Every structure is written in structure tokens, then in C-alpha cells.
Amino acid sequence: MHERLSFYIKRDSLIHRLNPLTKLVLVFAFIGIAFTFPWYWIGLFLFVFVLIPLAFIAKVSREYFFTATRLILPAAGFLFLMQALFQPIGEEIIFQFYFLDATRESLAFAFTIAARIIVMISAFTMLLLTTHPSELMSDLTRRGLPGQFAYVIISTLQILPQMQAKAQTIIAAQRSRGLDTESTFLKRAGSVLPLVGPLVFGSLVEVEERAIAIEARGFTSKKEKTSLHEVPDTVTDKTLRWILIILIILSILLNLWLS
């Protein structure tokens, strides 16, 4: 299972130094433009001429290509194949195999969808590679996101690996007692409860204790909290955000105007 808490890679680059909110707006700009800009090649264009150079500027190209080959391309490739073979549109059949056929239109459609998905997931991956989750959260909290949300996201990222480890222990323990997790369907279905039970009860019992602990640290206090860690927000960041927002709006307007 995943040992790493998040995708974050600590480096020093132009992109790493950007304000987290700017990077979040950048992600939405990528998605918004990929989905609305009325030009057939937009997805591929964004991927080749914007996202890949960004990966080099951010000095995370190796990690990005690793994620891309392991996660993004298989998903997009599968989606492309399914769409190309199964979309029942178009007349001109390019090739046929049994009852599967790919037409010019279905190939074109599959390409659009796959390119959009690649851009969407790549943009998020880029954000996650260059931004530490707690940095993003402390910046958003400073801008008025309730502290409870930040608590939920950060503490889930902490609890998740712990619970995965616990799950592995429980699986190993129950197997050593002879629990069948591999044979017939009924036996596998029957082993859900012995595996899920201990995991869930074990973690739910902790809730009350944790609640008392964070309550003692002023969790629900209405007073404004100070932050130990200041996240810089420069003029460049602000300008960049406005430019990106204008780009998204332009793309949507163009789409409406041309359709």
C-alpha cells in the first residue's frame, strides 16, 4: 500500500514559491480551459506546451513523469480505448474487430475526453507535487476557511497511513488464525466482518479522547488564532490570479459565443 502521506516533493523552484492559492487557481484554470475552450487540440496543447514545461520549471519533472506513466496514462489510455471502441457514433468505420468498431468520430471523441482527463489529473498532480498540504491549509485558513476544515484534512492525512498499517496487522492476524481471504466467494464475503470490525471499533473508541484533547487546546474557541508559519503572498501572485481568472472567463465566453 501507499507509504507516502502525499505527493509533495520538497524542492526550491519558481512554482514552489508561488502562493498556494495561486496554484489552486491555476489548477482550476487548466480544467476550465481544457473543458470549455472551443478548439479541438486544446487538451493536447495544454499538456505539451504548458504542463510539461511547468513540470521542468517546478523541478519535479521526474516525479511528474513517474506519476504520469503509473497513474495518469493508464487511466487515460483505458478511457480512450473504451470510448473509441464503444461510442456508437459516426459512420466511417476505421477498423473492426468482432462486434467492436472504431469510427472516425468515436476516435476523435475519445481523444478529446482522454486529453481533458489527462490535463485535469496532471494539473492536480502538479499542485500536489509542489504544495505541502499543511501550507495550502494554513493559507486558506488565513483567508477565512474555518479552522475545522483544515483540521479534518490534515488529520485525515495523518490518520490514513496509521489506519492502513493497522489494517495490514489485522489482516495478518486474522489470517494466522485461519481466516480465509482467498478461496470461494462466500468465504471471502464472510471475512469482511472479522476484518472490518476490529479496525472500525478500534478507531471509533479513540474519538472521545481525541475530542477532549483538542477541546483542551481551544479548538472551538472563537478568538482569532495566530499562525506560527507565515505563507507569503506577493503582488506577482495577485496579478497572476487575476490573469488566470480572466482567461477562464474568456474561454467560457468564447465557447458560448461560438456555439
Add this chain to the structure above:
Amino acid sequence: MLDKIKSNFNTQTWVLIPIAIAINLVVGQIVLTLKLPVFLDSIGTVLVAVLCGPWAGALTGALSNTIAGIALDPGWFPWWPVAAMIGYMAGRMAEWGFFKSWWKVVVTGFVIALTAVIVSTPIAVYLFGGITASGSSFITAYLLQTGQGIWQAVASTSFITEPVDKITTAMLAFAIILGLPKRTVGGYPKAANAEAEGADRNQLYIAIGVIVLLVLFAAFMLRNILGG
């Protein structure tokens, strides 16, 4: 309205949510290793929805997908409205008293499944053109080949797979609440919604029977679709 939302959240709710999200994801992974034809990745969401209320449930669902997107696979992001609606509906059903005995829990599970079908269909159609990267898309693809409309094909696929998954989820959540000590349950805002009216063994067997029937129904539908 705002007061109603606020009534879902006390400190214990905020502490339960991260644990519920972790339960969602880790139990989902366990079920994946067992190679069962269900996801069971919203048990935590249903738990929060029942114990704390619909708004807390919706938040848990939405954040659950966000965090799965951050920590496991960014492909989870687009489905957050489905998870949020599952949480909301589970909470509403519990408020209407439908989380107190086994047969009511089965009804709740079915309603949640319907909600999931209704919310996920537009996302699948608009974002992925109907065919997503999940295994059940083979059924959708086949239905599309047989000349069905895209909306029908996507909706009938999820209608075959969802009820079994969501009813099992609801029943597991109910079993967990029954097994928790009263003192632990009592601290949550909507603890009264989860007060069992007596957990009748016979009802449990009938509920399990319903699931078996649904599995058979799905298998039968699949055979019909693929054979015909």
C-alpha cells in the same frame, strides 16, 4: 437553516469525520483485496450521517473524495457530489427514523443507492461521455452497442451495481452502531436517530436474504444483457 447545519457539528463530530474518511478509504482497500464485487467505500460517511446528521454526512462524503484525490489517486476528485449526496440522504433517512431496525436500514440503503444513481449519471455522461475508467463500464459500453441511449445505458449500469453495494454499506454501518457502547454513541449530536428499536435476529436474516436476492437479480440482468 444555518442553525440546523450547525446542530450537526460539535467537537466530537469534527473528530469523527477524519476517522470516518479513513474508514471509507481503508475498508474500500480491504474489500478490494478480498476481490468482492462491491466497493463499500462509504461506511464512514453513513456512520457520520446517522450519528451527526445529514450536513455532517454530506461534508464527510465530499471531503472523503477530496482526500482520496490528494492521497491515493486524483481520479477520485470528480465524484465528490455523489459521495456528498450519499451522506446527505443517509442522514435525512436517519432523521425520518429509517435507521432503527434491519428492514428500515435496508430501505435506507436502497434510497441511498437510488440517490447515487441519480447524481453519478450526469457526471459520468458529461465528464466521461458515459464510459468511465471503472470496470462496470463494460456493461455500459455493451448497452451502448445494443443501441440504447447514453443516459439509459449509464443509469441502468449503476442501477445494477449500486443497490447491493449501498444496502450492504448501510447494514454494516448499522451493525457497527449496534456494537458500539451506548456511552460512545451518546456524545454525538444525533445519537437519538441511531437508537435501535430492538435488533431482531429474524429481521437480520430477512435483510441478508434481500441482499442475496439483489445479487442474484444483478447476476440475472448481467446474463440477460451479455447473453442477449
